[in-house]
Amino acid sequence: MLYREAGDFKTSYAADGQTFPIRFDRLRYWAVLAVAFGVVPFLINDYWANAVMVPFLIYAIAAIGLNILTGYCGQVSLGTGGFMAVGAYACYKLMTAFPDVSIFLHVLLAGGVTALVGVLFGLPSLRIKGFYLAVATLAAQFFLVWLFNKVPWFYNYSASGQITAPERTILGIAVTGANTPAWAKYLFCLVVLTLLAWVARNLTRGAVGRRWMAIRDMDIAAEIIGVNPLTAKLSAFAVSSFFIGVAGALFFSVYLGAVEVGEAFGIQKSFLVLFMIIIGGLGSIFGSFAGAAFLVLLPVLLKNILVGQLGWPTDLAAHIELMIVGGLIIVFLIAEPHGLNQLWRVAKEKLRLWPFPH
Amino acid sequence: MRKTLAAVVAAAIAASAAPAMAELMVPSLSYRTGPYAPGGIPYADGFADYFTLLNERDGGIGGERVNVVECETAYNTEKGVECYEATKGQGALVYNPLSTGITYQLIPKVTADGIPLYTPGYGRTSAANGKVFEWVFNYPANYWDAASVAVKYLLDQNGGSLEGKKIALVYHNSAYGKEPIRTLTELSKKHGFTLVEVPVDHPGQEQKSQWLQIRRDKPDYVVMYGWGVMNAVAIQEAVNINYPMDQFIGIWWSGSENDVLPAGDGANGYKSLAMHGTGSDYPVYADLKQYVQDAGKAAGAGDQVGSVLYSRGMYAAMVIAEAIRKAQEIHGTAAITAAQLRDGFEQLEITEARMAELGLPDFGQPFKASCEDHGGPGAALIQQWDATAKKWSLVTDFIAPDDEVLEPLVQEDSAAFAAENNIAERCN
Numbered sequence: 001m002l003y004r005e006a007g008d009f010k011t012s013y014a015a016d017g018q019t020f021p022i023r024f025d026r027l028r029y030w031a032v033l034a035v036a037f038g039v040v041p042f043l044i045n046d047y048w049a050n051a052v053m054v055p056f057l058i059y060a061i062a063a064i065g066l067n068i069l070t071g072y073c074g075q076v077s078l079g080t081g082g083f084m085a086v087g088a089y090a091c092y093k094l095m096t097a098f099p100d101v102s103i104f105l106h107v108l109l110a111g112g113v114t115a116l117v118g119v120l121f122g123l124p125s126l127r128i129k130g131f132y133l134a135v136a137t138l139a140a141q142f143f144l145v146w147l148f149n150k151v152p153w154f155y156n157y158s159a160s161g162q163i164t165a166p167e168r169t170i171l172g173i174a175v176t177g178a179n180t181p182a183w184a185k186y187l188f189c190l191v192v193l194t195l196l197a198w199v200a201r202n203l204t205r206g207a208v209g210r211r212w213m214a215i216r217d218m219d220i221a222a223e224i225i226g227v228n229p230l231t232a233k234l235s236a237f238a239v240s241s242f243f244i245g246v247a248g249a250l251f252f253s254v255y256l257g258a259v260e261v262g263e264a265f266g267i268q269k270s271f272l273v274l275f276m277i278i279i280g281g282l283g284s285i286f287g288s289f290a291g292a293a294f295l296v297l298l299p300v301l302l303k304n305i306l307v308g309q310l311g312w313p314t315d316l317a318a319h320i321e322l323m324i325v326g327g328l329i330i331v332f333l334i335a336e337p338h339g340l341n342q343l344w345r346v347a348k349e350k351l352r353l354w355p356f357p358h
Numbered sequence: 359m360r361k362t363l364a365a366v367v368a369a370a371i372a373a374s375a376a377p378a379m380a381e382l383m384v385p386s387l388s389y390r391t392g393p394y395a396p397g398g399i400p401y402a403d404g405f406a407d408y409f410t411l412l413n414e415r416d417g418g419i420g421g422e423r424v425n426v427v428e429c430e431t432a433y434n435t436e437k438g439v440e441c442y443e444a445t446k447g448q449g450a451l452v453y454n455p456l457s458t459g460i461t462y463q464l465i466p467k468v469t470a471d472g473i474p475l476y477t478p479g480y481g482r483t484s485a486a487n488g489k490v491f492e493w494v495f496n497y498p499a500n501y502w503d504a505a506s507v508a509v510k511y512l513l514d515q516n517g518g519s520l521e522g523k524k525i526a527l528v529y530h531n532s533a534y535g536k537e538p539i540r541t542l543t544e545l546s547k548k549h550g551f552t553l554v555e556v557p558v559d560h561p562g563q564e565q566k567s568q569w570l571q572i573r574r575d576k577p578d579y580v581v582m583y584g585w586g587v588m589n590a591v592a593i594q595e596a597v598n599i600n601y602p603m604d605q606f607i608g609i610w611w612s613g614s615e616n617d618v619l620p621a622g623d624g625a626n627g628y629k630s631l632a633m634h635g636t637g638s639d640y641p642v643y644a645d646l647k648q649y650v651q652d653a654g655k656a657a658g659a660g661d662q663v664g665s666v667l668y669s670r671g672m673y674a675a676m677v678i679a680e681a682i683r684k685a686q687e688i689h690g691t692a693a694i695t696a697a698q699l700r701d702g703f704e705q706l707e708i709t710e711a712r713m714a715e716l717g718l719p720d721f722g723q724p725f726k727a728s729c730e731d732h733g734g735p736g737a738a739l740i741q742q743w744d745a746t747a748k749k750w751s752l753v754t755d756f757i758a759p760d761d762e763v764l765e766p767l768v769q770e771d772s773a774a775f776a777a778e779n780n781i782a783e784r785c786n
Contacts, residue, residue, distance in 0.1 A: 045447070046443050046446065046447070047443040047444055047446075047447055050439055050440070050443045051439065051440040051443050051444065055436065149531060149557070158774070159483075159484075159536070159537060159539075159540050159771050160458070160462065160482070160533035160534075160536050160537050161532075161533060161536045162459075162462050162533045164462065164466070164778065166778055166779065167779070177466065177779075178466030178467045178469060178470035178471075179470050255439075256435060256436070256439065256463060257463060257466060257467070258462045258463045258465075258466070259435070260435075260459055260462075260532050260533050262531055262532060262559055262560050263434070263435060263459055263532060263560060264435060264436075266560065300440065303430075303440075307429075307430075313390075313428075313658075314388065314390060314428045314429065314430035315390030315391055315395075315399075315430065315658075317430065318390070318391045318430045318432065319391060
C-alpha cells in the first residue's frame with residue numbers, strides 16, 4: 001500500500017529519470033542517510049566502529065568497485081587484494097612524503113594511483129576473456145603482493161616490512177592513528193562511501209554504464225552498435241580500481257593502522273570481495289552493500305552469539321561459524337542464484353502488488 | 359538495506375549483553391584454528407591453566423580471582439582488532455596476542471588506551487627500549503637476541519670464526535620473519551659469513567622451491583624463523599633433501615614437539631633455541647595436575663601438558679601473575695587497574711629464588727625490568743630433538759646475545775618510531 005507507483009506523478013524529465021522513482025524508496029533512502037549521519041555517530045563506540053561499522057563501510061566500497069568491473073562490465077577479476085594493496089601503499093607513501101596535505105586528498109590520490117595500475121593490468125582484457133582473464137588478474141594479485149614485499153622503498157625501509165599509519169587530522173580531529181575517536185573513523189569512511197556510491201550509481205545509470213553492460217552482455221554486438229571495447233573495458237578497470245584503491249587506503253589508514261601486505265591483502269581478500277558481490281548480486285549497487293554486510297557482520301554476530309551468549313569454546317565456535325556462513329552461502333545461492341539483490345527486487349515487486357497479488 | 363539493519367540490530371543485542379567482570383580480567387587472544395593452531399593451542403592451554411591453578415590453589419592473586427577471557431584471532435589481524443575492542447571494554451589488564459602482526463597493530467592502540475602489552479619472545483624488538491615504548495614489554499628475550507644467540511652458538515661450534523661460511527635464513531615472509539634480517543646482516547658483516555635469505559609465504563605449506571634452493575646453494579647452516587604449519591613442513595623438506603639436522607637451527611617458535619613429530623626419525627638432531635627449560639619435571643606440574651587436570655578444569659583437550667609451547671604459555675602467565683602481584687604491592691590494592699599493572703611490569707624482578715618458590719627452579723633466566731629496560735637479558739638456550747625418546751634435551755647453558763651489535767639497532771628502530779609518532783623519551 002505504501003510501496004506503489006500509482007499517484008506518484010512526474011512532471012519533468014528530471015523527475016522521471018531520478019534514481020528512486022518511487023516515493024517510499026526515496027524516503028527510505030533519505031531515512032537511511034539521516035540515521036547513518038545523524039544518529040549512529042552519537043551512539044557509536046570503539047567496538048562498534050572498529051569491529052563492525054568501519055570494516056563494513058570499507059568492504060562496501062571495495063565490493064562496489066569490483067561490482068563495476070565484474071557485475072557491470074563482465075570482466076572477472078581476482079586481483080582485488082593486490083589493488084587494495086596498491087591503494088594502501090600509495091596512501092602510505094603519500095602520507096609520509098607529504099604530511100601537510102589533507103588525508104582526504106591522499107585517500108583519493110591513492111585511488112587514482114590504483115586506477116592507473118588497474119588500467120595497466122586491464123590491458124590483457126582486450127585480448128582475453130572469462131577464466132583466462134581471471135588468471136591474468138590473479139597474476140596481478142601475486143605480482144603486486146610480491147612487489148610490496150620485495151622492494152623496501154614501498155615500506156620506507158622499516159625493519160619488519162610493516163607499514164604504519166601516522167596520525168593525520170581533518171579540521172583538527174584525528175582520523176588516522178590510535179587517538180582517533182570512534183565517530184571520526186566512522187564518519188570519514190561513511191562520507192567517502194556515500195560519495196563513491198553516489199558516483200557509482202550515477203555512472204552505471206548513464207551512458208558509461210550502458211556501454212559497460214553492452215560489453216558484458218555481448219561484446220561483438222556492442223562493438224557493432226558503436227561501443228569502443230578499448231575505452232569501455234579500460235574505463236571499467238580504471239573506475240573499479242579507483243574504488244578498490246580507496247577501499248585499500250581506508251583499510252590501511254583508518255581501519256587497521258598497520259598492515260603487512262601478505263597477510264592483509266592476500267588472495268583470500270580477493271576471494272572475499274568476489275564472494276561479497278556474488279552473494280549480494282552482480283550488477284547492483286545495493287547488492288554490494290548487502291554482500292559486504294553479509295560477510296562482515298554475520299561472522300561477528302555469530303561469534304558474539306556462540307561465544308558471548310552460549311559460552312561455547314572459542315575454537316568450536318570458530319569452526320561452526322565457518323560452517324554456518326558457508327552453509328548460508330550455499331542456501332542463498334540455491335534459493336536465489338542472483339544474490340541478495342534479487343531477493344530484494346522480488347520483495348519490491350511483491351510489495352507493489354500487495355495487498356492484491358495475482 | 360533492510361537486511362543490513364536487521365543484522366546490525368541483532369549484533370547490537372548480542373554485543374551489549376556481554377557480562378560485566380569484577381575480577382582481574384586477563385584476555386587471551388588465542389588461535390585454536392587455522393594454519394597456526396599447532397602453535398596457538400598449546401600456548402593458550404598453558405596460559406589458561408596457570409591462571410586456573412592460581413585461582414584453584416591460592417584463590418587468585420592477592421585474593422582477587424583471575425578471569426581469563428579467550429578470544430579467537432586465527433592469527434588474523436582483523437580478528438585481532440575485533441578481539442581487542444571486544445575485550446577492552448570489559449576491563450582488560452594486559453594483552454598477550456602471540457602474533458607479531460597483531461602486536462604491531464596493538465602498540466599504538468594500547469599506548470592510546472593505556473593498557474600494557476606483554477610480548478615475551480615476539481613482537482616488535484625495539485619495544486625493549488622503555489624510553490620510547492612506555493606500555494610495551496618484551497622481556498626476557500626478543501627476535502634479535504635470538505638471531506644473535508644462534509650466531510654465537512655457531513661461532514662456538516666453529517672455534518670462534520664463521521669466516522667464509524654460508525648461513526641461510528628460512529623465514530616466514532611477514533613482520534615476524536623479517537625482523538632478524540637486519541641483525542643477521544650486521545652480524546654477517548662483523549663475522550664475515552654470507553647470509554642467504556629464503557622467504558616462505560604465509561601459510562608455508564608449500565616449500566619445495568625454497569628447499570630446492572637450499573639443496574643447490576648448500577649453506578653450512580640453516581636458521582629458521584617459522585611458525586605454525588610452516589615449521590613441520592620445513593623440517594620434513596629438510597629431511598627430504600637430506601640436509602644434516604644438526605646444522606639446522608630454529609628460533610624458539612620453531613622448536614616444539616608439534617613441529618618435529620611429523621617428520622619422525624628424520625628429525626633426529628634438529629636444534630632450536632629455547633627461552634626456558636623443557637619437560638614436565640618441574641614441581642609446578644604436580645600442582646597443575648592436582649588442581650587443574652585432575653579436577654577437570656584443564657583448558658582445551660588437556661593433551662598438551664608439558665610440551666614446549668605449553669610451558670611457554672605458562673611462563674607468560676607466570677610473568678603476568680608476578681607483575682600483577684608487584685602492582686598490588688606497589689599500589690596497596692588487590693583490584694588493580696591496567697595503568698597500575700604497567701608499574702608492576704616496569705618494576706618487576708624475577709629472581710632465581712622466586713622462580714624456585716613458584717615451582718619452576720632453573721626454568722628461565724632471572725631478570726629485572728626498569729624504566730629504560732623493557733627487554734630483559736635476552737639470553738637463550740639451545741635444545742636438540744631426540745627422535746627415539748621423543749623429547750627435547752638442552753645442549754648448552756644460557757648464551758647471552760651480542761649487545762654491542764643489538765643495542766644500536768634497538769636505539770635506531772625505536773628512535774624511528776618515536777619520530778613517527780612524536781614521542782618524547784621518558785626516564786630522563
